[in-house]
Amino acid sequence: MKIYGVVGWKNAGKTGLMERLVSEICGRGFSVSTVKHAHHVFDVDHPGKDSYRHRTAGASEVLLASRRRVALMHELRGTPEPSLDELLSRLSPVDLVLIEGYKRDAHPKIEAFRAETGNPLIAPDDPTIRAVASDTPMKLDRPVFDLNDAPAIADFILQETCL
Template structure:
């Protein structure tokens, strides 16, 4: 599996960009998965539901399954937050795993950068940022891509990773 990341400050539009890039990659007959990092606690379960009650009772993992999807919830409890490599090992094979967040992980990534947020760009301090997608012109040593050009960003990812578009 190839891995490619999207990073940037909160509010820059990483999720919105991925929502547009994923269909572009799929239209080129590539299988795509996503891992998103959350900087805060999150819960995909609801209090009172059976699976929530199992986790609250102390289950290490709880899997939900239906005819349309399945999800595995793994409780870290006192364990350290898993590294990206560990999470990737749990993913089913696909052509590319897009990673949202995980700023510190050494995978090639595009920084989603909006100057209007008033934040310092990350590409100055990260060697693994290989391009910048922005809503404004930038003077930058890296390739710059328009945030409004999801097809162009998908093309960049395909070319950078050496992926081949499928025709059938």
């Protein structure tokens, strides 16, 4: 599987860019999966639901299945967070996995950047960031795309990954 990341500071437009890229690349006939890193505690089920009750009772894993989807929840219960490579190995094969976050990992990435956040660019100090998607023009030593130009960014990622 080919992988490509989208990184940036909070409110830089990463999730919106990911959404547009998934839609654009799937629309071209490629299969795409995503991995999203969260820096906070999150839940995918809700109190009172059967899966939640199984998990809070102590189950290490809860697999929830229906005709439309399957969700596997794995409780770490104090064990270390799995590495990105470990997580990728759990995915079914697809043409491309887009990764939101994991900015310290060594895979190729595009940085989402919004000037209004006041955060500095990550790209100048990170050679794994191959391009920047920005809401403001800038001159860099790598390509800069309009943050909303999903077709051009998708072209770049597909070229980079040889898809």
